[in-house]
Structure formats: structure tokens, C-alpha cells
Amino acid sequence: MSNDRVSALMARGAAFLGTRTAIMAGAMSWVSERHLVAAISNAGGFGVIACGAMTPALLDTEIAATKALTDKPFGVNLITMHPALSELIDVCAKHDVGHVVLAGGLPPAGSLERIKASGAKLICFAPALALAKKLIRSGVDALVIEGSEAGGHIGPVSTSVLAQEMLPEIADQLPVFVAGGIGRGDAIAGYLEMGAAGVQLGTRFVCATECVAHPNFKKAFIRASARDAIASVQIDPRLPVIPVRALKNASSELFTAKQREVAQQLDEGAVAMGEAQLQIEHYWAGALRRAVIDGDVENGSVMAGQSVGMVKKEEPVADILATLMAEAETALAKRG
Known part of the structure; x- marks a missing residue:
């Protein structure tokens, strides 16, 4: 055709x-x-x-x-x-x-x-x-x-x-x-x-x-339905984190913990806002690498759109x- x-x-x-x-x-x-x-x-x-x-x-x-x-x-x-x-x-x-x-x-x-x-x-x-x-x-x-x-x-x-x-x-x-x-x-x-x-x-x-x-990463995509691809939640309004859509897994809780840690550093004046946002970016890069390259789809970030189904x-x-x-x-x- x-x-x-x-x-x-x-x-x-x-x-x-x-x-x-x-x-x-x-x-x-x-x-x-x-x-x-x-x-x-x-x-x-x-x-x-x-x-x-x-x-x-x-x-x-x-x-x-x-x-x-x-x-x-x-x-x-x-x-x-x-x-x-x-x-x-x-x-x-x-x-x-x-x-x-x-x-x-x-x-x-x-x-x-x-x-x-x-x-x-x-x-x-x-x-x-x-x-x-x-x-x-x-x-x-x-x-x-x-x-x-x-x-x-x-x-x-x-x-x-x-x-x-x-x-x-x-x-x-x-x-x-x-x-x-x-x-x-x-x-x-x-x-x-x-x-x-x-x-x-x-x-x-x-x-x-x-x-x-990694084959595990691909398997997670093939198994997932649209509703499994959820957006991350921002926990601190002073830390304007751009939401990230990924498959629901244990790493969602890890990201909440990471945000708390960075927010606390902001509180204590230990980091400036730009540095805080870069830390969050580096967190995502690492979490994504764990899933894509190492195949840890439970603790890594399996970023996926809703079309994954x-x-x-x-x-x-x-x-x-x-x-x-x-x-x-x-x-x-x-x-x-």
C-alpha cells in the first residue's frame, strides 16, 4: 500500500x-x-x-x-x-x-x-x-x-x-x-x-x-498499560520540580525522599535554588540509568509515556x- x-x-x-x-x-x-x-x-x-x-x-x-x-x-x-x-x-x-x-x-x-x-x-x-x-x-x-x-x-x-x-x-x-x-x-x-x-x-x-x-526495561514497557505511566508528585512548592512520567514502581518513594533531602538543604541554606534543581536532574539521570542500562526496573526510573499500552x-x-x-x-x- x-x-x-x-x-x-x-x-x-x-x-x-x-x-x-x-x-x-x-x-x-x-x-x-x-x-x-x-x-x-x-x-x-x-x-x-x-x-x-x-x-x-x-x-x-x-x-x-x-x-x-x-x-x-x-x-x-x-x-x-x-x-x-x-x-x-x-x-x-x-x-x-x-x-x-x-x-x-x-x-x-x-x-x-x-x-x-x-x-x-x-x-x-x-x-x-x-x-x-x-x-x-x-x-x-x-x-x-x-x-x-x-x-x-x-x-x-x-x-x-x-x-x-x-x-x-x-x-x-x-x-x-x-x-x-x-x-x-x-x-x-x-x-x-x-x-x-x-x-x-x-x-x-x-x-x-x-x-x-536492558531486556528488563523493554519487558516493563510491553507489560504496562497506559494507567501505569504516572507523573511524579512535587512535595515542596519552593522546589519547582518539573514532573516526570514513569511506570509506577518502588523508585517513586525514593524520589519523594530525594526531594525532602534537597528541600532540607535549601532550608539550611546549604544549596542555592539552581544547584538544588541540578541535584534533582542528576538524580533522574542516575535513576534512569539504573533502569535502562542496569535493568533495575524496580528501583530505577522507567520513564514512559501513556502510549506505553x-x-x-x-x-x-x-x-x-x-x-x-x-x-x-x-x-x-x-x-x-
Whole structure:
């Protein structure tokens, strides 16, 4: 079956990414590394390296290793609160990375200009319309609007609401990719018809054969239903912790304890707010590593989106992409 209609709706997003399909992969720390990124790009999607807490030297190695596995375009996701953001931008420039995705808050002064000066296209997350407009004025090349159904760090509003509110206002100004809770091609077709240039999926790719995540991590995804992917709870209003969506397990209690510990350090004046938030970030990086790499899915953080219930088996990336495209085409054909 041909994917002509879907391809036509995806044409703008695919041209922007330099890919066959406008399906981006969400950047997942420890999961989105050279093997999965290269496999997604080789299969016609757009892989994205999750820099996360990597040092500039580690990112340098990861980009080079990814290039050895694919000659197709891929992106690099950088977190705005990373203390070495400036050096990470230099590493991307050195490798002529075509697309940089900046996640977490407004880009710090100068970072946006430096990314664009390297010749890279800049993609940012916009969790609200006002922020989207501000980012567009500041010169970003594309936006991702991601709803609270997503895995990992999440905002408070659902994907369906964000899409309705934002696409009519901004989709004609630049490519907008919709993310959060997408597990099937039917939903992809719907968002494309609403004006999205493409979509971003994370959870759906975790059980790809090419993904290096521990078998225990993948098994947890295959067993889970949507209601198992719950958001973390903030216990101290002075510590504005961005909620994280993950599968329910023993580590939820560990995170509550970690927040109490950091809140107490704030109380005692032992740490400043910025340092406190970095400690929380490092906690997540460690907890996620325990689950993804070591396979400790009870005490580690099994970050997953609510679409996890639609992940049924381990299969190659090419099959996942082909299924999504076929489902989208069928959905469009039914609508006539």
C-alpha cells in the first residue's frame, strides 16, 4: 500500500528534517544513543541523540559514532540547564550537526544565535502559545508541542488541547511537530490534518530491536498499560520540580525522599535554588540509568509515556515506522 497522502501531508516536515518521513524520535536519556538514532534515521525517520547530562567529550564521541552508522540526517537534543551548554553547542558545530533541539525552558542568552550561526536548524519546545510566539520572534526554525501524556519531563496540558490551541495560530509560520501520547498512525494522520508538519514519538521506539535498553526495561514497557505511566508528585512548592512520567514502581518513594533531602538543604541554606534543581536532574539521570542500562526496573526510573499500552512487542525500527505510516494512510483513506 502506498503512503502518498501521508507523504503529501508530511512533505513540509520531511523537507525541513531532510528525511523520507516527518517522524522525529523523542530524545530519551541513555536510550537515544548511536544505535537507535542511526536505525531510526536509516529507516527514513529522524533520530535524535539525547545529550542529557553528557560531558562535551562524551557528546563528541557519540556524534562521531552515530555518523559511522548512518549518513542520513539526525539531530542532537541539548538541555538548557546543562552547565556546559556553550561547549556542547561547539561540539555540535564542529560536527556540522544539521538540527539542534533545545529542551527545558527559554534558551539562555546567546545560545540561540550561536546555534544558528553554526548553520544548524534550531528546534525548541513550546508548552504554551505565549511561549511559542516568543520563540518564533526570537528566530527558532521549528517547534515541538508536547503534551502531558509524554514520558519523562512533562508540562501540565494534554497534547490534544495544545494541538487545538496552538496549531491554528502558528502552523503557517513554521514547521510544528506534535508530541506526547502518540502510539498509532491514526493519531499521526489527525495531527497532520490539523496542520502539524510532523510528529515526535519516544515511547513507541523503546522496544525497537536496535534499542540498547536492558531486556528488563523493554519487558516493563510491553507489560504496562497506559494507567501505569504516572507523573511524579512535587512535595515542596519552593522546589519547582518539573514532573516526570514513569511506570509506577518502588523508585517513586525514593524520589519523594530525594526531594525532602534537597528541600532540607535549601532550608539550611546549604544549596542555592539552581544547584538544588541540578541535584534533582542528576538524580533522574542516575535513576534512569539504573533502569535502562542496569535493568533495575524496580528501583530505577522507567520513564514512559501513556502510549506505553500500545507497545506490544520488540520489533525492528523499520517495521515500527512502516506500521505507523500504513495506519496513517488507512485512517486518511477512511476519511475519503
